Amino acid sequence: MVTSILEKKYFITLSVFFIFLVTIIFIGYKFIYIPYKETAKVLEFFSKGYTLQGIYELRYPLSPEFYDAIKKFKSYVDVNEMISATKRQAQYLALQNQINPHFLYNSLEGIRGEAISAGLNSLAEMTEALATFFRYIISNMEHLVTLEDELESIENYFMIHCIIKCNR
Incomplete structure (x- = not known):
């Protein structure tokens, strides 16, 4: 019975940690990686001379x-x-x-x-x-x-x- 309670605590702790980890990864992806990639793409196009207009309309400036x-x-x-x-x-x-x-x-x-x-x-x-x-x-x-x-x-x-x- 003691092992069962420890297993439940371990499972709950592991589940909370996993949910926390998934949340951190989602937030990082949504608010850091996607804006960085979009800004990098616009800047790459600008540096190649494809567009000048898009550089002014960055949705996610880096800073x-x-x-x-x-x-x-x-x-x-x-x-x-x-x-x-x-x-x-x-x-x-x-x-x-x-x-x-x-x-x-x-x-x-x-x-x-x-x-x-x-x-x-x-x-x-x-x-x-x-x-x-x-x-x-x-x-x-x-x-x-x-x-x-x-x-x-x-x-x-x-x-x-x-x-x-x-x-x-």
């Missing part, structure tokens, strides 16, 4: 410091992307601003040449005044100009309107 580092990294990437996009836009606008005035000047010079060859001197003068006026406006948008340059621009503008009114 608060790691999470803060990821947030800081995201802010750097966002700033760099914004700077890159802004730089590309500025380059595009600079190129567009170079092309448009040249196209305008070349077109006006072509019209002026046709007017001269057709003997339309007033049209040639008006086209030249218009080209000079546009060149002045476009090239001096951000700079201070002399009073002489401003008066010359006003004369070109006035000449355009005089030629238009005189030919009516």
Whole structure:
């Protein structure tokens, strides 16, 4: 009878220890191993260049410091992307601003040449005044100009309107 009681105590102790061990293993698996594997997988994909988005959405960061580092990294990437996009836009606008005035000047010079060859001197003068006026406006948008340059621009503008009114 004494052995039976000892066996029951031993069995109960062994059962409690086994349940405790299974619980510890389950908790370790659920809250340590699975988060570690998921984070490691996302970081592996990121290091191979497959994804950038998933790195910001880690469900289980390894530590608060790691999470803060990821947030800081995201802010750097966002700033760099914004700077890159802004730089590309500025380059595009600079190129567009170079092309448009040249196209305008070349077109006006072509019209002026046709007017001269057709003997339309007033049209040639008006086209030249218009080209000079546009060149002045476009090239001096951000700079201070002399009073002489401003008066010359006003004369070109006035000449355009005089030629238009005189030919009516």
